Amino acid sequence: MTEQYEPETVEQEAREYWATNRSFEVEEETGREKFYCLTMFPYPSGQLHMGHVRVFTINDVIARYQRMQGKHVLQPMGWDAFGMPAENAAIQRGVPPAKWTYQNIDYMRGQLQRLGYGYDWTREVTTCRPEYYRWEQWLFTKLFEKRLVYRKNSIVNWDPVDQTVLANEQVIDGRGWRSDALVERREIPQWFMKITAYADELLDNLDHMDGWPERVKTMQRNWIGRSEGIELSFDVAGESEPLSVFTTRPDTLMGVTYMAVAAEHPLAQKAAAGDTRLAAFLEDCKKTQAAEASMETMEKKGMPLGIDAIHPISGDKVPLWVANFVLMGYGTGAVMAVPGHDQRDWEFARKHGLPVRQVIEPLDGSEFDVSTGPLVDYGTVVNSGELDGLDFQQAFDAIAARCEAEGRGRRSVHYRLRDWGVSRQRYWGAPIPIIYCDDCGAVPVPAHDLPVILPEDVEFSGVGSPLKNMPEFYETTCPKCAAKAVRETDTFDTFVESSWYFSRYTCPDSAHAMLDEREAYWMPVDQYTGGIEHAILHLLYARFFQKLMRDFGLSSVDEPFTNLLTQGMVLKDGAKMSKAKGNTVDPQQLIDGYGADTVRLFMMFAAPPEQALEWSDDGVQGAFRFLKRFWHAVQTHAADGKGSWPDPQSLTDTQKDMRRKTHQTIAKVSDDIGRRYTFNTAIAAVMELLNALHRFDDTSQGGRAVAREALEVAVLLLAPIVPHICHRLWQVLGHNTVPVDQRWPVADSSAMIQDVIEIVVQVNGKLRGRISVAADADKELISTLALEDENVRRFIADKPIRKTIVLPERRLVNVVV
RNA sequence: GCCGGGAUGGCGGAACUGGUAGACGCGCCGGACUCAAAAUCCGGUGGGGUUAAACCCGUGCGAGUUCGAUUCUCGCUCCCGGCACCA
Secondary structure, eight states, rough: OOOOOHHHHHHHHHHHHHHHHTTTTOOTTTTOEEEEEEEEOOOOOOSSEEEEEHHHHHHHHHHHHHHHOOOOOOOOOOOOOOSSHHHEEEEHHOOHHHHHHHHHHHHHHHHHHTOOOOGGGGEEEESSSSSHHHHHHHHHHHHHHHOEEEEEEEEEEETTTTEEEEOOGHHHHETTTTTBBEEEEOOOEEEEEOGGHHHHHHHHGGGGOTSSSSHHHHHHHHHEEEEEEEEEEEETOOOOOOEEEEOOOOOGGOOOOOOEOOSSSHHHHHHTTTTHHHHHHHHHHHTTOGGGGGGTOOOEEEEEEEEEHHHHHHHHEEEEETTTTTOTTSSSSSEEEESSSSSSHHHHHHHHOOOOOEEEEOOOOOOOTTSSSOSSSEEEOOGGGTTTTTHHHHHHHHHHHHHHHHHHHEEEEEEEEEEEEEEOOOSSOOOEEEEEETTTTEOOGGGOOOOOOOOOSSSOOSSSSSGGGGHHHHEEETTTTTTTTEOOOEEOOTTTTTTTTHHHHTSOOOOOSSTTHHHHHHHHHEEEEGGGTTTHHHHHHHHHHHHHHHHSSSSSOOOOOEEEEOOEEEETTTTOOOTTTTOOHHHHHHHHHOOOOHHHHHHHSSSSSSEEEEOOOHHHHHHHHHHHHHHHHHHHHHHOOOOOOOOGGGGHHHHHHHHHHHHHHHHHHHHIIIIIOHHHHHEEEEEEEHHHHHOOOOOOOOOOHHHHHHHHHHHHTTTSSHHHHHHHHHHHHTTTGGGGGSSSOOGGGGGGGOOOEEEEEEETEEEEEEEEEEETTTTTHHHHHHHHHHHHHHHHTTOOOOOEEGGGGTTTEEEEO
16 A cells, blocks of 8 residues: 555645755855746735736746756745735724734745745845835935936826825726715826936837747837927917927928817917817816726817917918817927828818818829828828928938928927826835925935834824824924925835835845845846736836946846746636636635645646636646646555666667657656746646556566656656655655755657657648658658558559658658649 | 737647647546445547448638648638827
8 A cells, every 4th residue: 555645744844844954045156057036026915816826836837947957046035015905904904004914924925835935035025114115215315316306296186085196096987996086186296207218228128138028028119109200399470489399290291281289288278368168178178188098089179279370381370279189298288280191180170170281192103082081101292392202201301401400390209108106195105205395395315314214003094194194204304404394205106116126135134235246146037927917017117227226336237037927817717816706716725625736736737827827626626636646656666666777778669668758758848848938738748758657567677667767757847846746756766865956857869769760641731641660761761661551552543643752850751643 | 990919629728840630637428446426447539420440521711822731821700918199
């Protein structure tokens, strides 16, 4: 009788070994190749969900595989600990956010340990601790000095009942998600980080980031939204100031038939002063702009301002309109309208009876009628005087040169990307280290006064930020003039913490600097794994911070994440698992029932990592069943005694076949895990190996040696995925070492050589027969044998053979008749 | 609307460079063990066809390139994700 597979004891034993031996704690070792393997750190919401288990397992498999490759692997873990759920819990349950957060962290840390992830817990980072956030406060004050942060008024969603600012997602049908109060748009001063100063580098580097998925790069490119054009000014009759517009299509300049400005534009505001209908229209625009979702389909509304601009080339009068499709926040808040060659301008012109002029014709010279719709594509300039006949680029250059010469415009680049507003009118976040003095204005907190500590013992009423009711927090003195002053009570957006935590893992205990020399050893992150939902914001902000830290001399790394893997969602019944849908599966119950290895195995086997994973209770059963068979196979083999290592010289053909399968599996699994990240096919390959071994059933001395090799290989190949069971089975096979310290097996090419190969024979591309030939048979012999096959001959019959394609390396012959 | 990804058995998925479609797992069917059930083990499992084979059909739809197409090209349909009045 062999021992039963009892995951609980097996897993506990492995965990204790790793903990006692500090298996995953690493120090810098200059000269040794490092591998920094990281997942996006979790928010400590209370307990792990399946999405966590999936992403952490993927990363752990990669980390353990790289370790067995001989790399010096760092895999840390930490907590994105600031955020709104802690405040909600405080309001609902009366627990202070800090306490709630730390309790959750303790529980979830235990869950992560139970899952067997190989983390270096000595490097744990918790972002709500002052020793962490003090450094982003410090960096902020440095950015202040370099004018990379600034304060300006901007509009927020204000909940008048809860006295708080709401994120867009918290506004439901124009009402606060909790208070149900009508949300107001308020303009309040907020701090911004100048990410736009790095827009070009953030965009250009993407071209060289080969380790990132194409779709993430595309999303970032679109988000940054660089467009090249010309900023030029139109004189306005009766105004001293000209009207400046940005256009990417200066080649259509002679097609301008009107101009349009945003409702908030000064010219519109001015014109509305003496016109109540216009004023009412502007008010209307402001309201409707809140509902941004329907922008695209929104009717093109507008009113004439009764003012004319002067066309800079023709000198014609061009009427000025206010239009709801012009955005104050992009470009100059005003556009030159070319209805003949722009969709929106065309629709607007149609609606309001404005003229449409054609100034571009298709490149092939074909007829185009702009009265039926705009010609938006690039073409040849027509009806434009001396510009006629030019293509897009020539016309662009000609207009740019002329505007620059006349001092009425210049080439310019605009971005869709906006500066990053980091102020949050929230309690549970890192305080923004600024002091407001009546005389000195906004003054950064000096380095020796940092950190500005967030008080953790607070009363939560649910209305407004508690900091605003804490004079002991906000009453202070000006660092410059020592006069009475008040502290900023806003806190940082939590994306600030997650923008640099990956660097802090390299030196989490550094008390005298944000980062120290250890950063240079570990950074950049070699493998970063996380959800696609962070494709834009987190990954863009983190890249931005990396450049800031580089430019402050804290790092020499340009890009923080060399390879990025974005894992798919975990679905059940075709929908994403979520509490709201009530279709969640609690990982803890599964771990308790089957053990961590079964959960890990199922997660990795059910789908490739980037794809959505459909949850299946039966699939979990199947994973458990496989582990039991695996356990049983090793135990029975070991129970029969130790046995020797195979001697290649004295093996029978079936033993050679078995041994070939073993080494083919090594090659396949190495490629699947190391290069392709297709863990599902890697597992399938090991399953095949064990199935083959089961059929092999050879108890001779040579047979046992071959079987033993196969089992040892299987244990090592599965060790990254199901580390606990492999830890034990490695001992069962008689080793006094442990898999985490073993080197990854290497496929023996001599074992993979085949004396006889099977070749498939096709007739006209359809499979008609198989032949066995010596591996070194020449094409002629293969061809002859193929044509002798009975079934092949039946299909050739008396038809003449036109061609015979013989591909020994593909193991294929195709006879064309 | 634009950009990106996808569609393969009853289900999850495999086929990596154009070369044996459906690996591996789940489910299902049959059998063994059992008083019985569970667990476990053995066999089968794309559709049609055959005693068995041969064979025919088959990778969303329609064309094309090729000796050969799930894979490449063109045109559609549907699904998923992102962006969306960006001048």
